[in-house]
C-alpha cells in the first residue's frame with residue numbers, strides 16, 4: 001500500500017540553526033522558510049536525491065510540536081511520511097484494522113498541498129506516521 005518515503009520531519013527549537021546545519025555544514029539544498037499557520041509550524045524543505053527532510057519550528061501559541069519540543073529540547077525526529085495512491089482507501093483500511101487516525105480522521109492539506117493523515121504513534125511502533133496522497 002505505501003510507496004516512497006516522502007520525507008522525514010525533524011522538530012527543531014531554532015530553524016536558523018537547522019538551516020545552518022543542513023545548508024552550510026552538510027551542503028544540502030534548503031528551501032526558504034514557509035509559515036503554515038493552520039498547522040502551527042514554520043518549515044523548510046531539504047531536497048536530498050532520494051527523499052526530503054523537513055525541519056519544523058513551532059509557530060504561534062498552540063503549535064502541535066510545542067509539547068514534543070518540551071520533551072526533546074534539542075529537537076528530534078518528529079514523524080516519517082509515506083506516499084499512498086489513495087488516502088481515503090488507505091485510511092479506511094487502517095481504521096478497519098483498529099489503527100487510530102489523529103484529529104477528526106479526515107485528510108487535511110499537508111505542507112505540499114496534498115491530502116495527508118497522521119496515525120497515532122501507539123499504532124506506529126512508537127513513531128508518528130504521516131500518509132500523503134502523492
Ligand code: CO
Nearest residue numbers: 009054081130
Ligand atoms: Co510531514
